[in-house]
Amino acid sequence: MIETTLTNKSKRVVIHRDAPTVIIGERINPTGRKEVLAALEAGDFESVRRDALAQVAAGATVLDINAGVPGADEAALLEQIIKEVIAVTDVPLCIDTVNPKALEAALNLYKGKPLVNSVNGEMKSLETVLPLVKEHGAAVIGLCIDSNGIPASPEERVTVAEKIIKRATQLGIPIEDIVIDPLAMAMSADHKAGWVTLESVRLIVQEFGVNITMGASNVSFGLPDRKYVNATYIAMAIQAGLTCPITNPLVTEINAAILAADMAMGRDEFSMRWIKAFRKRNKDAGEKR
Amino acid sequence: MEAVLQKLFDAVLEGDFGGVQSNVQEALDANLDPNTILNDGMIAAMREVGRRFEEGEYYVPEMLIAARAMQSGMMTLKPHLQKGDAKPSGKVVIGTVKGDLHDIGKNLVALMLEGDGYVIKDLGVDVPVEDFIRAIKEEKPDILAMSALLTTTMSMMKTTIEAVIAEGLRDEVKIIIGGAPVTETFANRIGADGFSPDASRAVGMVHALLEK
Numbered sequence: 300m301i302e303t304t305l306t307n308k309s310k311r312v313v314i315h316r317d318a319p320t321v322i323i324g325e326r327i328n329p330t331g332r333k334e335v336l337a338a339l340e341a342g343d344f345e346s347v348r349r350d351a352l353a354q355v356a357a358g359a360t361v362l363d364i365n366a367g368v369p370g371a372d373e374a375a376l377l378e379q380i381i382k383e384v385i386a387v388t389d390v391p392l393c394i395d396t397v398n399p400k401a402l403e404a405a406l407n408l409y410k411g412k413p414l415v416n417s418v419n420g421e422m423k424s425l426e427t428v429l430p431l432v433k434e435h436g437a438a439v440i441g442l443c444i445d446s447n448g449i450p451a452s453p454e455e456r457v458t459v460a461e462k463i464i465k466r467a468t469q470l471g472i473p474i475e476d477i478v479i480d481p482l483a484m485a486m487s488a489d490h491k492a493g494w495v496t497l498e499s500v501r502l503i504v505q506e507f508g509v510n511i512t513m514g515a516s517n518v519s520f521g522l523p524d525r526k527y528v529n530a531t532y533i534a535m536a537i538q539a540g541l542t543c544p545i546t547n548p549l550v551t552e553i554n555a556a557i558l559a560a561d562m563a564m565g566r567d568e569f570s571m572r573w574i575k576a577f578r579k580r581n582k583d584a585g586e587k588r
Numbered sequence: 589m590e591a592v593l594q595k596l597f598d599a600v601l602e603g604d605f606g607g608v609q610s611n612v613q614e615a616l617d618a619n620l621d622p623n624t625i626l627n628d629g630m631i632a633a634m635r636e637v638g639r640r641f642e643e644g645e646y647y648v649p650e651m652l653i654a655a656r657a658m659q660s661g662m663m664t665l666k667p668h669l670q671k672g673d674a675k676p677s678g679k680v681v682i683g684t685v686k687g688d689l690h691d692i693g694k695n696l697v698a699l700m701l702e703g704d705g706y707v708i709k710d711l712g713v714d715v716p717v718e719d720f721i722r723a724i725k726e727e728k729p730d731i732l733a734m735s736a737l738l739t740t741t742m743s744m745m746k747t748t749i750e751a752v753i754a755e756g757l758r759d760e761v762k763i764i765i766g767g768a769p770v771t772e773t774f775a776n777r778i779g780a781d782g783f784s785p786d787a788s789r790a791v792g793m794v795h796a797l798l799e800k
Contacts, residue, residue, distance in 0.1 A: 330739045331768050367739035369774070397687070397740060448689060448713070487648035488692045521648025521692065 301475045303438050303510045303543075305361060305391035306411040312360045312391050314478070314510045314543045319561045319572060321543040322554075323393050323414075323512065324359030326350045327380065329368055339368050339376065344383045351384045357548035358557075358576070362388070363416060364405075365395040374404040381405055393440075393545070399427045406435040414438045416545075417480065418467075420445030420459040425466050432467070438476040439467065440512055443499065449482055453498040456481050460503050475510075478543065479503050483513040483536075486528075487521030493532060497539045504540035511536075512543045516553075530556035537564065551580065592618060593629045600633035600661070603653025608661040622668040626705075630658050630665075634703035638788030648692065651787070655699035676707045678730040678798050681723045681761075683711030685744035690737035693767060696787035697733060704791050706731075717744070717751045724757050730798055733790075736767040745770075746778040753779075762797045766790060 303314040314321045327350050329336035338346040351362055362384060366377035377396060384392065394405045395416040402415065417440040418428040432439040441463035443449070443456040450456045460479045467477050481499035484492040496518070500511050515533045519525035530552040533544055537560040548554050558576050561567050589597075592615045599607030608630075615625045637654040640646035680701050684694045691713050698708045709727050711719055724732060732752070736742045745765050752758050764782040765775055775783035782797050784790035 329769070330737070333769070333771075336739065336769065369739050369742045369769070373740075444689070485648070485692055488652065488695070490649075523647055 301508050301510060303414075303475050303478055304412065305414055305438060307385065307391040307409075307413070308389045308411060310360075310389045310391060316540075316542060317566060319566050320537055320541070320557050321361060322359045322548045322557065323361040323363050323543055323545040324350075324354030324357075325363050325514065325516070325545045325547050326354055326549070327362060327384065328365035328395065330365065336368060339366070339380075340371070344380070347380055347383050348387045351388050354548055355388050355390055358554055359390065359548045361391050361393050361414065361543070363393040363395050363545055366401065367396070373398045374401040377401045377405050378408050381408060394437075397424075399431070402428065403431055406431060406437060409435075412437055414440060414478065416440045417442045418463060419443075420462050422446070425463070429467050429470050429472065432476075433470050433472050438478060439472065440478045440480050441467070443479065443481045443503075449484070451495070453481075453495055453502050456495075456499040457502045457506060460507065460509075464507055464509070474507070478510045478512050479507070480512050480514075483515050483517040483532075485520035486518050493518050497536060500536060500539040500541055510542045511540050512545055513541060515541070515544045515546050526550050526552040529553050533557060534560040534563075537561070589628060590615070590618070590620060593620070593625065596625065596629035596661070597633040597636075600630050600654055600658050601636060603650060603657045605653075605657045605660050608657040609664055612661040612664045616665070616668060622665055625665060626669065630661055631704055634658055634700065635791070637703075638700055638791060642786055642788045648696070651696055651699070655703055658703050677705040678794070679707045679709070679727060680731040680733055680794070681709045681711065681720070681727050681729040682733040682735070683715035683720065683723075684713040684735045684737075685741050685748065686714060686716050687744060688736050688738050688741035689713045690735070690767075693737065693787065694733075694735035697735070697766060697784075697790045700787045700791050701733075701794060704795075706794070717748050720748050721751055721755055721757070724752065724755075724761055729761055731794055732761045732763045734763070734765050736765075736770065739769045742767070742769055742774065745780070749779055762794075764790065764793065764797070 305312045364380055366373050366380050393414040393416050396402050415432050415437050418424050419442040443459040445459050464477055481496050483496050486493045516529050518532045519528035534556045558573050562573050596611035599611055641651050682698050698710050702708045734745050762781040765780045766784050772783050782793045784793045
């Protein structure tokens with residue numbers, strides 16, 4: 300059984316198929332969130348700290364950190380956000396950047412074993428990101444994409460995953476520290492997109508046994524009532540082999556779907572996590588009233 | 589409006605592929621002017637689709653099937669249009685900037701502009717600056733349209749505009765930009781001529797730019 304371990308100060312998170320799904324909180328990311336962008340541009344980190352705490356309270360055990368603010372010094376900003384987040388919570392972090400300088404700065408600062416988001420199948424990416432991952436003993440997300448773009452078929456995505464896994468293991472990165480993202484795409488633009496990703500997950504797990512992540516909320520882009528689509532899709536993806544989705548745990552429907560899927564997969568003994576989460580929801584609703 | 593044009597309009601609105609084709613044929617058989625069929629039957633319907641999308645009544649798939657239905661009607665109509673004198677509204681070179689693979693918004697803008705009579709040269713995704721420059725030189729478009737979904741790739745729009753200026757091509761084209769993180773302020777800051785928050789409003793904006 301492949302286990303991916305992430306750490307930060309006192310917390311240790313283990314991602315594997317027999318354990319409950321690990322939620323990587325997606326909200327500290329200015330892409331698609333204009334209020335986060337505006338706050339970061341103004342040098343206001345209060346909302347970052349709030350987002351961190353709220354996601355952890357809602358069940359995130361890893362937090363994704365993205366500092367992609369146009370025109371800003373990404374390395375400096377990423378460092379600053381990481382400092383702000385680790386000042387308020389001790390969950391491991393997922394460092395989300397395509398900028399090698401920013402990645403290096405973040406890895407130098409980080410105490411523990413983070414998840415790097417991400418490397419892809421392009422030579423340039425493999426050659427810059429993987430040595431940094433190896434040097435710092437981090438884990439890494441491999442995106443099923445290469446210089447030819449996003450493969451259309453599940454089989455081709457497996458091929459890209461294989462290329463990344465081969466290259467990383469050749470460098471001495473253990474296979475358990477490679478998490479594959481088969482890419483969740485909008486079903487509104489291509490009605491087969493959801494299926495292609497689910498099938499890719501199934502094949503990649505069958506072939507390599509690695510942990511799987513994805514930005515699961517992409518599937519519902521352009522559709523009404525996205526939360527129901529996201530919740531159903533994430534549950535199906537967990538059945539297919541998704542172990543650590545990057546998602547928003549503050550959406551009740553998604554959170555509940557993950558807990559129910561874990562129960563269905565036999566990962567929630569005596570259903571205690573489900574019951575606890577229900578009580579917490581009731582309590583939170585009571586406090587709001 | 590002629591009953592058949594109303595039926596054509598409704599078929600485009602519903603994304604009814606077969607219905608659009610048969611109604612175009614019916615309208616041609618009734619000797620209606622091909623330009624009237626195009627403008628009152630189909631372009632008007634695509635504008636209504638755009639309006640509904642803007643208002644949040646229509647969703648991405650509905651826009652896509654409406655555009656596809658219109659394209660199927662155009663296949664029937666096109667040979668007849670050449671006899672008339674429908675001239676294209678203008679030419680647009682469009683693409684998603686280097687480093688960015690998101691194409692849904694870019695495709696919607698292309699489809700809506702095409703539905704409004706523009707000729708589209710779609711360069712695809714992850715388009716390097718040089719390819720935009722080459723397309724301006726070769727295609728001589730009225731409009732250069734760039735899309736970016738990531739906050740980290742938005743800056744490529746600025747880089748591209750700077751390259752257009754450096755090549756001495758800035759007066760040859762109007763430049764418009766769009767994408768989730770793009771704002772009017774950003775568009776102004778990098779010296780774009782126009783910005784639109786969605787595909788439908790992009791059409792009106794392009795009209796306005798070309799009228800100037």
